[in-house]
Amino acid sequence: MNKKSVLILILSSLVLVSVIQTANAATISSATLDKTKYLPGQTGHISVTVYNELSDNIRVTQLTATINYYYEDGTVYAQQFFTSEALPSEISAGQSKTYQIPFSLPVNIAYGLTNPTIDVRTDRWILQDLRWRVSERTTDTDLKLYIEASSLNNITLLLIFVAVIVVAAVAFLMYLAYTRKIRIVPPL
Numbered sequence: 001m002n003k004k005s006v007l008i009l010i011l012s013s014l015v016l017v018s019v020i021q022t023a024n025a026a027t028i029s030s031a032t033l034d035k036t037k038y039l040p041g042q043t044g045h046i047s048v049t050v051y052n053e054l055s056d057n058i059r060v061t062q063l064t065a066t067i068n069y070y071y072e073d074g075t076v077y078a079q080q081f082f083t084s085e086a087l088p089s090e091i092s093a094g095q096s097k098t099y100q101i102p103f104s105l106p107v108n109i110a111y112g113l114t115n116p117t118i119d120v121r122t123d124r125w126i127l128q129d130l131r132w133r134v135s136e137r138t139t140d141t142d143l144k145l146y147i148e149a150s151s152l153n154n155i156t157l158l159l160i161f162v163a164v165i166v167v168a169a170v171a172f173l174m175y176l177a178y179t180r181k182i183r184i185v186p187p188l
Contacts, residue, residue, distance in 0.1 A: 025058045026122045027051050028140040029096060037146040041107035046143065048083075049098045050120055052091040058135060059088040062121040065101045067145065070110040079103075088123065111149040115141050 030049035038044055046065050052058045063083040070076055081103040091097045101118075117139055124135035 025052065025054050025124050025135040026060070026091070026120055026138055027053060028118055028120060028138055030098075031118050031140050031143045033143065033145060037148045038105055039148055040105055040109045040111075040150050043102065043104040046081075046101040046103065046116065046118070047098055048101060048118055048120070049096050050091060050122075051096045052093055054124065055093050056127065057090055057092055057125040058122045059090045059125070059132065060097070060099070060120060061088045061123055062119070063087065063099050063101065064119045065103060066117045066119065067103065067114060068117075069105075069114050069147070070112070071106070072108050072110050074110075077106075105147065109147055111147050114145050114147070116143050116145055117141050118143065 027050070028048060029051040030047070032047050034044050034047070048063060048065075050060055050063075063085070064080050066078055066080045068076070068078045081101050083099045083101050085099045089097065089099075118141075120138045122135045122138070123132040125131075126133050
């Protein structure tokens with residue numbers, strides 16, 4: 001064999017090995033929220049379905065959701081939530097498993113839309129070695145989390161404003177009556 005043939009064979013082998021190693025062991029086939037919208041301070045959970053695309057078993061070693069959001073004062077914050085399931089958790093070849101990730105929103109979170117990042121880390125069972133090997137990390141950012149403006153805060157402020165106006169009006173009328181600038185007419 002000449003040097004050119006050996007070089008082509010080695011390069012072809014490297015390409016094949018790199019393609020095999022970058023094959024996804026798992027995909028996030030579904031990520032859904034338990035509600036369509038949330039208020040500040042509410043809790044919820046994200047349902048994540050992980051599908052094993054390999055002919056070998058995999059195990060989920062870590063499953064998280066990271067939510068980036070703003071506080072009402074404009075401060076940016078990222079919070080990471082972990083699955084409530086016991087990990088590691090095996091998934092057979094060609095099968096799926098659904099996990100839950102509970103989360104809670106701060107009471108002073110600003111309203112709007114955010115995209116949580118779902119992160120799944122898996123290991124692959126290597127039958128020849130009879131051991132688990134770290135396989136990959138899969139992420140999904142397609143989920144939309146809508147945080148609604150708290151109408152309770154607006155109603156509370158309105159009620160406080162009305163109460164202050166009523167108290168001020170009554171106090172002003174009592175002042176006028178006390179200084180005798182207004183005469184209270186007795187009922188007939």
